[in-house]
Amino acid sequence: MEETEKESIKSASDEISSEFKTLINAKDLDSLKQLQNLILGRLQDSNAVLSHFNEYSEHCYAEVSTDFSRNTRLLKSMKSDLDYIFLKLRNMKAKIISTYPDALPDNTTIQALDQRPDLEMPQ
Numbered sequence: 001m002e003e004t005e006k007e008s009i010k011s012a013s014d015e016i017s018s019e020f021k022t023l024i025n026a027k028d029l030d031s032l033k034q035l036q037n038l039i040l041g042r043l044q045d046s047n048a049v050l051s052h053f054n055e056y057s058e059h060c061y062a063e064v065s066t067d068f069s070r071n072t073r074l075l076k077s078m079k080s081d082l083d084y085i086f087l088k089l090r091n092m093k094a095k096i097i098s099t100y101p102d103a104l105p106d107n108t109t110i111q112a113l114d115q116r117p118d119l120e121m122p123q
Helices: 002-023 026-099 107-113
Strands: none
Touching: none
């Protein structure tokens, strides 16, 4: 019985597959295959371009990263130096004002002394 059962299953599956083949148009399948191949080619091209760009970007980053980190350290050092300088200047100014109160002008005197035109204001 096994033989006849296998043969009946095979004939049934052949019948169903032939019915499915009649449902699908061969031209439509061919056009779908062509479109899929076209899309595959475009995706492969895009992938190649992106891979090349990634390699180029990695190379550029490797060149620039050392300069960037060195310049960052330099700027941080300059900032700390300037902070120290301005702290010293404030301390010196405070000492001068405490010793000689009239040595440095206040804001009203500065405005009276500064008679330059304001270039930011439209005339």
